Amino acid sequence: MVLTKTTLHSLKIAVIGIPGKWSSELLADALAARTGFKLVIDLGEVAADLANSRLLYRGQDLAELDGLVIKKAATRYHPGMIDRLEMLRIAEYRGVKVFSSPEKIIRLVDRLSCTVALRQAGIAMPPTLATESLDEALEAVQYFGEAIIKPLFSTKAKGMIWLSATTPLKKLRDQLTEFQQQQGFFYIQQKITLPNQDLGLMFLGGQYQGTYARVNQKHSWTTSTSEGGKYAPAEPQPDTLAMAERAQAVFNLDFTTVDMAETADGPMCFEVSAFGGFKGAYDALGMNMAEKYADYAIQQIQSAK
Template sequence: MNTRIGILGTAQGPHIQSLLKSFHHHSVQPILIPPTFLTSRVPGHTTAVSLSEQLAINDINALLVRSLPGGSLEQVIYRMDVLHRLEKSGVRVINRPGTLEKMVDKFYTLALLADAGIPVPPTVVTERFEQAMAAVSEMGTVVVKPLFGSLGTGITLVDDPEIAYRVFRALELGRYVYYLQQFLPHDNEDYRLFIIEGQVVAAMRRRGTSWKTNISCGATAEYVNPDPVLAQLALNTADVLNADYVGVDILISNDKPYVLEANGIPGWMGLQTVAKVNIADLLVQYVLETAAAGGAF
C-alpha cells in the first residue's frame, strides 16, 4: 500500500519540522497543505495546492491537523466544514473534526468535561457586564481568559473590583465574552500530560515565577512520572473528547486536581526537553498505523 499522508499546516514551525524528520525515518514524504489553500467543489471533491503539488485531498489516507489558524467566522467555519467533508469521504482526520470542535473554545471543552464529572475550576461565562462584575464579587480573585487562544496569551489575573470594572468595560467595547475562572492557589506550578491513543506518553511539571505556568511565559519544565490519579484524569479527559492525541493541563490546589484545559492541536517543544521519548516519532507512528489500518474509527 502506498501510504499518502497529509499535514494541515506549514513548514515554518518546529513541530512540523520534527514531524517531517520522523516521517522521513519511515520513508514517507507527507504532503504539506496550508489551511488557507483548500478548495471545495460541490458536487465534486476537495482539492488543495500543497507546497509541492496540486492534489485531491480525498486521495490521501490520513490528514494530520497541525494548524487551524484564526480568521473571520466564515474562514473558521469553512475550514471545519472541509474537515467534516473529508472525513465523510473516507479520509482519516487526526484529530477528528468533531473532536477539534469540542476543543476550539475553552467554554465548550470545560462544559463537556464538567458534565462528565471531571473536576474543573469554578467558572462563569457571560456576555453581560453586570453578571461579570457579580462573578468577581462571588469568586474573589478571578482569571480572565479569552475563549480562543493558547500559550497564556491574553490571560489576566483580576483581584480588585475597580480593576475588574476597567478590564470588563474594555472587553465590552470589543464585544468579547467574559470567561472568568476562580483563581486557585497552586504554588506557581501545574502539569501537562501528553496522550496518544489512550496512553500518557510524556508528562512534565511546569514551574513559573508567577501564577502563569506556560513555558512561553518563562516557566521551566521538569520531568515527572505522573501519579495514577493525574494520569487517569488525563485519560478520562481524552476519552470524553474522543481525542486521538491531546495535551491536558492539570492544576493541583489544596490537594485536589483540576483540569484546566485540553488542547486538540497540542505543542510539545517544551515537554520534549524533559521527555524520555521522542513525541513526534510516537505521533507519526500512530498516524501511519491508523492510515495502514484503513483509517478505522
C-alpha cells in the same frame, strides 16, 4: 497487514499545520522518514470544492491522500478555525483517515465548549462563570476574589488577564469593559493556588505517554512558557492521572495533552488540548512524540486497508 518498505512508501500522509514551524515540520519529517512523502498544508490556502467533493491545496486534491494529521489549524486561535476544520470533513467523507477527526477537534477549539463537556462528565475544574453580561462578570470577580478572564479562542495564556476584587470598582469595571469590547464574551475562572507549576499529561490513541510540568520562573500568575515558564519532567499523582484519563476520554482524540493542576483540594483540569503539544515532551522528557504519532498514524491507516 505486514508493513514493508514498499507498502510504507506507497502511503501519502500529509500534516495540517504551519509550514516552517517547528512542530509541524517535526511531524512531517517523521512521516517522511517512514513513507518518503512530505507535505505540510496551510489550511488558509485550502479551497473546498463542495460540488465535486474536492479539497484543493496548491493543485493537490487532499481527498486523494491516505491520511491527514492535524497539528495546527492556524497561527493563532480564532473562530474561523472551526470553518477551516469543517472543510477537512470533505476528505474524511471521501475515506481519508484524519487524525484527529475534525468533528472531535471542533468541540475543543472553543474553550466554553470544552469546559461544558468536561463538567458534564464530572471532571473537576476551577469554578467558572461564562456570560455576556458585564454586571454578572463584575459580580463574579468580586465573588472569586481573584480571577482569570480568558478568550474563548486562545492558547498559551494569550489574551488572558488576571483580575482582583481589591481593584477599585471603576478600574475593575473599565478592565472588564475593555475585555468585552475585544472579545465580546466573558469566560471567568477563579484563580486557584498552584504549587508553582501545572502539568501536561500526554495521550496517544487513548494511552498515557508521560507527563511534563510547566514551572513558573517569574512568579507571575501563569506558568505558560510564553510568559517565562520552563518545562521540567514530572510524575503525576495516581488520582491526577486517573482524572486526566477520564478527561481525554470525553473527546477521544488520537493525540492530546490534558492540562492539570495538583491543588490542596485535589487534582483539577484546566483543559484538554485540541491539538496537543510536542515541545514539553521534547524539552522535559527527551521524548519525540512526533515519531510516536507518525508510527501510530501509519499503523491505523494500514490496519484499515
